[in-house]
Amino acid sequence: MIIKILRTSLLILVVTLAAAFLLPNLFNDREKKAFSDEYRLYSAKQLYNVRHLGDSATVLLSDFYNRGAIATRILGDHYRTQWATPVNLPVFEMDTIMGGLTFEEVGGGQQTFSVKLKNESERTYTLRSVNKDQSRALPVFLQYSFLRPLFRDQASALNPFGALVTERFEKALDILHTSPTMYFIPYDSTMTEVIQAQLSGRVMILEEEPDKSWTDSYNFNHPDDIISTKEVLTGAMNKSLVIDSLEYLKARLLDFTISDWDRHGGQYEWAVYHSETLPIARPIVMDRDMAFFKFDDGLLNQVALAINNKFQSFNAQYDDISGLIRNSKDIDRYILRNVSLDQFISQAEHVQNVLSDSVIDNAFRVYPESVYRQLGEKHVRILKERRAKLDSASVIFHTLINH
Template sequence: MAGRHYDRSGFHRFFWGDHNRTVWTTPVKVPVLHLDSLYGGLTVEEKGGGFQTTSFTLQDSLGRLYALRSLDKDPLEVLSPFWRKTFAANIVRDQTSAANPYGALVVPALAEAADVYHGNSSIYYISPSDTSFGEYAPAVQGKLFLLQDKFESPADLLPSFGAAVDFADSDDALLNRFEHNTHHFNQEAFARARLLDLLVGDWDRHKGQWEWAVEKNGSETIYYPIPKDRDQVFLKMNDGLIPAIATSKFVVRKFHSFDEDFDDVQAYMINSEFMDARLLHALSLPEWLQIAGNMQAALTDAVIERAVRRLPAPVYKQLGEDLADNLKSRRDKLPEIAEKMYRILAEEVTIPGTDAAEHFLVNRLDNLQTEISVYRKLDNHRKGRRFYHRVFNRKDTKQITLHGLAGDDSFEVKGSVQDGILVNIYGGLGEDTIADSSEVAGLKRKTRIYDTPRGNELYFGTEAKDMTTDDVRVHAYDREGN
């Protein structure tokens, strides 16, 4: 059993929910882990894990890395020392039963069909007499663990990763993207990965839940997403008197339960807000719909049924058919969900440059459309290659914010219209040139320029509003998301 201790009385379940308790308390048959023989022999490289999971990094004889993570969690460390000694500790511990301990087994087949990079997952049992983990043996003996591929170096590359040459974690990938305008995230690939998150109900997609496959295309470096840590897929938390109240839109909205529908798309985007805002700002609605349509076609009934069959047989017998039906229902609604995600993200959009020199061009095309282009600046201040382009619609977007960051950037705003989108320009560090020759009818100025007045050339024209200040904090932009 993955979690015998989640078997609670009917009285307890009335208040705290049935959740996935029957899954946790169902006996399953899985292989026994033998470190000395699996993959030619595995060695324990280090003990890791966050506040909740017991985990280890293992390495095989070829240098490939694997993550071994406990199915059961102990969230005690997320509580303050005071609460750890109270009834709250038992309640928080008990609510782990809302997760599906075997959900990660279902995801790889779905990811493969959806063209999302992924690793493989298997469940193993560690014998009560196993001493191969040395000093950590008492922490693993007699428990179920999830073994997954890990991606840190070229040794971990799989054939399915195509042209990838290396891996990066989110911190390094973001650092490179903001320092160099030759480093980019593939936003179409990230949109596919995020739609897959919603398909399987994974609400916990913060910055640390991603690795990145690195591809080279001439002088350009492109990052492709690899989702990891599928602990929260197929969550069931909306039963039980207290959890049903606690997970409403007015309390802890993000703990959203998995069923046949997407009744609260925003809930799935709370933990991913930082990454979504920085990695999905280039996609138009037609692009979102095309990505969703392609995924919908690829995720056939046969693919979904094959994926769900990866559950242990006794668990499949309990919930396999319902889970497959729910996945099919959600697949059928992917275009609708893609449009909802687009509209949430499109309302206020931030487009950051890099620490290199760039030219931002804002062209107010007509009363509805505003075009944003970003170019590299050459040494002679001429425009180089365009690396960002999108046309925004005023019906979808209320505000666009441009950040120049640290380079000697130039900003140009032009176009004469009756109405338009509010554009905020933050020149950032460096000696910037900002010129607005646009015109928008009405008293409200639709261009606002934020920078320090010294060291910059600023031309406000008749449209731009002067928001300059001597406070250098005007240059601040959250790159890390910590």
């Protein structure tokens, strides 16, 4: 009897392992195509040679996220339709954009591919891929399991055009920020083979890389220096500079309005300005990948939210303020420790007043026309409802970081 039980258990284990690790790597042609550098390069050569394109190209960001009704019910609807909607984008022409750009180095985070560039004035820019490979967040051995396609699928919760809209709000609020522009990268035979293989056929966002090359630049209001979050916190602790806490609070309240839950020290650089007393540091906001995040519309996602509440969605209601500060609580507590509740409310009211109906209406018009028809009016309505509740959310925010 014991031997029979052991045999049965072993069989179950073998079948489970086969299902978890073997099947996802045998029946994955669609996934391979979507994330294959070779296929992307081949398609770009055949369809998108820069010599045969004009100033723009009609492309879709990814059809990998298309799912049937059952899968969508389990995994969430997210922004699947928008990822697979053809959009017209400007073609990236390195020799003319920003006065001409040259490649410096390839980089990127765990899930995002990026390239650093410089213009003739030695200002630094970054090209970041719009599509993400969420599976890279997994331990290496799990990247060969069923979790790989599952994690990759959840990039559909990202609004690929969110950063373009958010920049309009940052500008209205006078928040220092990078200025993203979305481009399609064609196949260009004048690029090196390495760069061709890495870039051709991608949709990417170009924006400033706010480092010391941008010192005294108009883009960031002529700072005397630009430093990292680690440097700014060290300087504040050493009392060699002061952080503009109200400016940081204003930026954080905008984060709440657009449901950008992924804010931490790496999402900011800091512009430093000399004054009669100590230098003053103001945040430069970057990396709006999670703006207008939509995650809570699948059965599996509800389970994930019960485990980790940080994946907050862009809904008319603020579902869980504690989730919106989960990644940033330590830095929030330090920078905002001396800001009163009245100041929290006052800054929230300021954001509410600046983000007028016309500012909101116009901001969402930066969506490609085909996407605006699908999402524009809905997102305008949601953001106005979140705006109306921002003062109440600021009170909860103050309470959470002071207890």
